[in-house]
Amino acid sequence: MSAKPATAAPRAGSPDPDTRGRLLDAGMRLFAEHGYHNVSVRDLCTDAGANVAAVNYHFGGKLGLYREVVGAAITAIRSVSETLIFAPDGVPAEDRLRRYVQASLPLIAGRDPRVNAARASWIHQLMRHETSDPTPIAAWIAEQAFMPRVEYLRRIMGELLGCSPNDPRVRRCVMSVQSQLLFYAPDKFRESAFKGWPPNAAELARAADHIAEFSLAGIRRIATRGPGTS
Amino acid sequence: MSAKPATAAPRAGSPDPDTRGRLLDAGMRLFAEHGYHNVSVRDLCTDAGANVAAVNYHFGGKLGLYREVVGAAITAIRSVSETLIFAPDGVPAEDRLRRYVQASLPLIAGRDPRVNAARASWIHQLMRHETSDPTPIAAWIAEQAFMPRVEYLRRIMGELLGCSPNDPRVRRCVMSVQSQLLFYAPDKFRESAFKGWPPNAAELARAADHIAEFSLAGIRRIATRGPGTS
DNA sequence: GCCGGATTCAAACGGTCGTTTTATACGTTC
């Protein structure tokens, strides 16, 4: 399978669109679908039309390919966060929360038509796999892909509650919102066990509206109670 | 050729406290910890001090042992639901929801001192594994262990919202509450990625209080909006 | 032509997997 010249260095600046690229693509799809541990090197190479040895040659091993693919997904999700989820500080906190919820939910569920569906929900499917079966890079994924959005939510929540972002109520309200959103991440168990799952795009929009209003009311209620302990 | 001894009762009334019982015990601990796919028959037999062939002899295979162990856990969790989580219909709906949340959370997190910690959080750890890597009995687990509590929550929610349990708002409020609770299920990813996780018993009690008040306010807010669509 | 590095390939490595086979010991019942 050689129709490409592939002039100079293999990984430095060269385009190298052949085997290496197809392996990255296959890794993105298969790892998201089945998780790191449930995809074999032979699966990847068959899908990419490459030889079994290609993964070791180009990435130094299965984990090397995983690392690279996760890195690409992280930069993708961070740029999506900046453009679609976050809003300038001038916007009222309530509206920023609504936007956060409305934009996050289709992204988490992998159904945002504006972005490559695979690339968008990728990191969430992947984190769900890490949840029960962590790889060596689990902490790195959390720090790079997850924490920026949590920090953003914490700032909003501090404003809504009228307290420091370090108040324990902030943390608990952040978890309340975030847990409702993550509930919609692709989930093989719910898909196979519950009828009507996953929800379609229209239902997803209604769910986002529900989560925003439900949570804003909850936050207002928590704000009326004194600062909590711990 | 023999997966089951045909004639006499190998499982019914016979004491058989030896290998078979130790395998069930090992299965309960190891499957909950690592999930079905990440525990090998040799792990189980080593832990139980049995021969590799014992699993096939007593349970007809690895899946047979899993089935039996899950069945025991399901009857355990259902009896716990009856005694600790549910309340009679006479109790006001708000109080029933509070009780549901307060009792569920330590159970889901595996930190209820009143019940065998392993047996209690068992089914939740297990469902988390099924989430990313389902076994053939995933749907059965959901139906037997999960749906009864969801149905109970739906009745409460119908009362609180003042509408039929079939109103779509009921379903969405149930998911809002349930997602906040399930967020606290044992989770290797969060453990390895976030400091301060998992929360201790005191923080867990505060979290339950937070979830109850947060959710009750959210529900009251949703109740003021007309019946939703879908 | 030929060289040298980059890439691909078929084959095999050692290892673990779930399961099966074969043989041996134990406890009853005849």
Place this chain on the structure above:
DNA sequence: GAACGTATAAAACGACCGTTTGAATCCGGC
């Protein structure tokens, strides 16, 4: 004591795993 069903034990089965090997192939530069 012989026969029989039950239970455990050691060894092996075929399949798959991630990785490595070593030879074959390509291609620009000499």
